[in-house]
Amino acid sequence: MPKPILTIKNLTKIYGQNVIFQNLNLTVNEGDTVVIIGPSGTGKSTLLRCINLLTRPNEGQIWLDDLEITAKGTDEDQVRQHIGMVFQNFLLFNHLTALGNVKLGLTKVKKMSDEEATKKAMHELSRVGLADRANHYPGQLSGGQQQRVGIARALAMDPRVMLFDEPTSALDPELIGEVLEVMRKLALDGMTMVVVTHEMGFAREVADRIVFMEKGHIVEEGSPDEMFNHPKFDRTREFLWKITELYGKKEKEAE
Amino acid sequence: MDFSQFLSYIASGTVYTVGVTLIALPAGLLIGTILALLYVYGGKVAARVMNLYSTVFRGIPPLVLLFILFFAVTRGVNLSAFWAGSLSLGMVSSAYQMEIVRGALLSVSGDQLMAARAVGLSRLQAIRYVVLPQAVRLAIPPWSNEAAIVIKDSSLVYALGVPEILRRAQLIGASSQRYLLAYLSAAIIYFLLVYATTRLLNHLEQKLSIPSNP
Amino acid sequence: MKKYLLLAVSLILVGAMLVGCASESTSVLDKIQEAKKVTVGTSADYPPYEYIDEAGNKAGFDIELMTEIAKRMGVELEWVDMPFDSLVAAVAGGKLDMAISCFNYDEERDKIVDFSEAYYTTEDAFVVTSAFTGTITVPEDVANYKVGVQSGTVQDGWLTDNLVTPGLLPEANLSRYERVDQAALDLANGRIEVLMGDYVPIQALVAQNPDLRVVYRGVLSTGPINIVLPDGDTKLKAEVDRIIKELQDEGFIDQLAVKYFSEQ
Numbered sequence: 001m002p003k004p005i006l007t008i009k010n011l012t013k014i015y016g017q018n019v020i021f022q023n024l025n026l027t028v029n030e031g032d033t034v035v036i037i038g039p040s041g042t043g044k045s046t047l048l049r050c051i052n053l054l055t056r057p058n059e060g061q062i063w064l065d066d067l068e069i070t071a072k073g074t075d076e077d078q079v080r081q082h083i084g085m086v087f088q089n090f091l092l093f094n095h096l097t098a099l100g101n102v103k104l105g106l107t108k109v110k111k112m113s114d115e116e117a118t119k120k121a122m123h124e125l126s127r128v129g130l131a132d133r134a135n136h137y138p139g140q141l142s143g144g145q146q147q148r149v150g151i152a153r154a155l156a157m158d159p160r161v162m163l164f165d166e167p168t169s170a171l172d173p174e175l176i177g178e179v180l181e182v183m184r185k186l187a188l189d190g191m192t193m194v195v196v197t198h199e200m201g202f203a204r205e206v207a208d209r210i211v212f213m214e215k216g217h218i219v220e221e222g223s224p225d226e227m228f229n230h231p232k233f234d235r236t237r238e239f240l241w242k243i244t245e246l247y248g249k250k251e252k253e254a255e
Numbered sequence: 256m257d258f259s260q261f262l263s264y265i266a267s268g269t270v271y272t273v274g275v276t277l278i279a280l281p282a283g284l285l286i287g288t289i290l291a292l293l294y295v296y297g298g299k300v301a302a303r304v305m306n307l308y309s310t311v312f313r314g315i316p317p318l319v320l321l322f323i324l325f326f327a328v329t330r331g332v333n334l335s336a337f338w339a340g341s342l343s344l345g346m347v348s349s350a351y352q353m354e355i356v357r358g359a360l361l362s363v364s365g366d367q368l369m370a371a372r373a374v375g376l377s378r379l380q381a382i383r384y385v386v387l388p389q390a391v392r393l394a395i396p397p398w399s400n401e402a403a404i405v406i407k408d409s410s411l412v413y414a415l416g417v418p419e420i421l422r423r424a425q426l427i428g429a430s431s432q433r434y435l436l437a438y439l440s441a442a443i444i445y446f447l448l449v450y451a452t453t454r455l456l457n458h459l460e461q462k463l464s465i466p467s468n469p
Numbered sequence: 470m471k472k473y474l475l476l477a478v479s480l481i482l483v484g485a486m487l488v489g490c491a492s493e494s495t496s497v498l499d500k501i502q503e504a505k506k507v508t509v510g511t512s513a514d515y516p517p518y519e520y521i522d523e524a525g526n527k528a529g530f531d532i533e534l535m536t537e538i539a540k541r542m543g544v545e546l547e548w549v550d551m552p553f554d555s556l557v558a559a560v561a562g563g564k565l566d567m568a569i570s571c572f573n574y575d576e577e578r579d580k581i582v583d584f585s586e587a588y589y590t591t592e593d594a595f596v597v598t599s600a601f602t603g604t605i606t607v608p609e610d611v612a613n614y615k616v617g618v619q620s621g622t623v624q625d626g627w628l629t630d631n632l633v634t635p636g637l638l639p640e641a642n643l644s645r646y647e648r649v650d651q652a653a654l655d656l657a658n659g660r661i662e663v664l665m666g667d668y669v670p671i672q673a674l675v676a677q678n679p680d681l682r683v684v685y686r687g688v689l690s691t692g693p694i695n696i697v698l699p700d701g702d703t704k705l706k707a708e709v710d711r712i713i714k715e716l717q718d719e720g721f722i723d724q725l726a727v728k729y730f731s732e733q
Contacts (some may be wrong), residue, residue: 256522256523256525260523260524261524263525264521264525267525322558325564326558326559326560326562326564333641336549336564363565398482408663413552414551414552415551415555416510416549416550416551416552416555416559418550422550425514425648426513426514426520426521426550427521427525428514428650429514429520429648429649429650430513430514430516430520430521430675431521431632432650432674434650434654455549462651
């Protein structure tokens with residue numbers, strides 16, 4: 001019986017006159033990798049930022065396991081310890097080394113001793129393949145390396161679910177692979193993930209479910225096979241075809 | 256009076272110049288930083304109050320404030336000329352330093368704060384461990400400028416009777432009729448003080464700079 | 470709760486009033502005698518009345534006089550040097566017990582401070598450089614030239630009231646300086662043509678600079694010089710006046726005048 005880690009009901013977000021999304025519903029079960037695709041500016045990032053309460057929705061509820069995190073009086077900082085986020089622009093703390101970046105949450109939030117924190121942080125850095133860069137500063141790392149540190153930083157907090165907001169969109173093409181590889185391994189290890197991306201290859205290979213969002217609505221969702229090969233809506237087919245043209249063709253040729 | 260006596264008379268005012276600076280500058284930093292944090296993170300009302308403070312203290316000539324504090328305000332409280340002068344200069348400097356720190360805080364991208372919150376840090380922790388350390392590095396160059404200004408402005412306390420460098424140069428110049436020598440000596444001493452301070456701060460900036468590959 | 474608050478506030482107000490009244494009826498003399506110290510202000514940029522000597526100490530006619538006065542009061546003397554303009558405000562504000570700096574009696578000043586009996590009488594002088602080609606037979610003649618004066622002095626007042634206000638001397642031709650030596654510099658470089666000031670310090674400048682000469686000497690704005698005292702402090706004034714008279718009778722002041730004012 002799949003257990004829902006994230007339950008989103010009737011979520012609405014309005015900025016001034018703009019309705020970003022309205023009455024959105026989504027469920028993410030334990031161990032799922034849900035990939036959200038769609039044209040830019042359709043509220044995908046906003047949705048992610050609502051999930052970890054960086055932005056407050058206007059209406060609707062979100063549950064993390066059995067806790068309604070949108071309820072009044074919720075300790076937001078506490079909740080965010082259990083939801084990891086990886087940003088398009090990496091957003092590493094520039095004044096700290098890679099190790100420092102991963103340790104900060106452990107020492108200041110989880111109140112670990114410096115020794116324990118270093119141990120845990122090095123473990124996470126090894127997981128993303130960057131143990132040898134622990135003492136480098138973000139300014140000394142490539143984009144792909146920075147993003148992997150970003151992933152390690154989020155993983156160190158032992159989150160229930162990881163959110164990825166277009167994690168490879170700001171990377172040079174050659175560096176995308178190393179990040180996607182880390183994400184793929186993570187998914188295989190059983191991490192619950194919600195990924196917003198344009199990387200169709202990743203979606204097809206790793207996702208358990210693909211959600212197609214446009215203009216603040218979920219047009220369609222389903223397994224990769226369903227979405228790519230038997231989409232219910234023309235719009236879905238149209239979008240996937242266009243995007244596969246750009247991103248997926250290389251994969252097809254490789255096959 | 257031979258030249259060494261002449262010079263040492265003027266130079267003995269240095270202890271007062273340094274004293275005034277060592278009170279005014281750190282006082283300005285402490286107050287300025289607290290006010291800047293309130294300005295940036297304290298909400299709309301706080302921001303308006305801070306803006307008013309900044310406008311008022313940057314709009315009054317420091318000498319005027321010195322006179323007000325020494326002659327007018329301190330009837331009840333007995334402040335010596337040295338302390339009235341140092342504190343007035345500290346107040347004026349705090350307004351300028353608030354703007355420096357505020358600028359530095361705003362230069363650290365708001366995204367840094369967001370990323371810190373995403374890891375689970377509270378707002379206060381995020382400001383303290385992520386924003387402030389980066390802001391400090393950005394603030395050093397304009398602060399070095401402010402330090403030089405305070406050293407030079409310290410000469411204003413001559414008007415209250417503090418026997419610092421400028422006043423001594425005036426007295427010895429009037430008494431010996433050797434004005435050029437007196438004022439040149441004063442200028443050289445001020446220059447050396449500012450130069451040493453600027454070098455020190457440059458060194459600090461280097462030490463604190465975050466390594467990166469160009 | 471409210472009742473106690475009101476009571477507390479009224480007590481504080483009454484207390485403040487009493488403290489205020491009490492300090493007004495005590496003389497500064499009592500404070501001086503209790504502390505065994507008198508704090509005197511001067512602007513030591515005015516030789517030969519007050520200046521800095523070879524050793525870096527304060528010296529001059531006023532300095533030596535006040536040193537003797539403090540001795541006769543039986544107290545220690547603490548000097549505070551301040552720009553001339555700040556001295557009166559400092560005495561009025563209680564920052565100084567008194568001030569000696571070649572002060573002439575002035576009605577404006579009298580509003581906020583008091584003056585001792587005169588301890589000496591000075592004269593005014595007009596000084597020019599050797600390049601000066603004009604004529605000054607009567608003092609009012611200076612209205613035809615560019616004049617310099619130390620700001621806030623009685624000479625400043627005399628020039629303003631007698632020449633500027635009636636329109637004889639255009640405001641633009643009167644330059645005011647913080648100190649006499651600044652005015653003397655401008656005289657030397659031609660920015661002003663005539664400098665008006667106290668005779669004795671002017672004479673000291675002339676002695677050091679052969680290019681200068683005094684073209685007029687007499688009592689116009691000056692006259693007696695006094696010590697500046699806190700307003701309304703009759704007790705202190707009585708004591709200071711007593712000592713001044715003592716020193717005059719003994720010939721002490723005449724001796725000082727010879728020491729400091731003898732023309733070279």
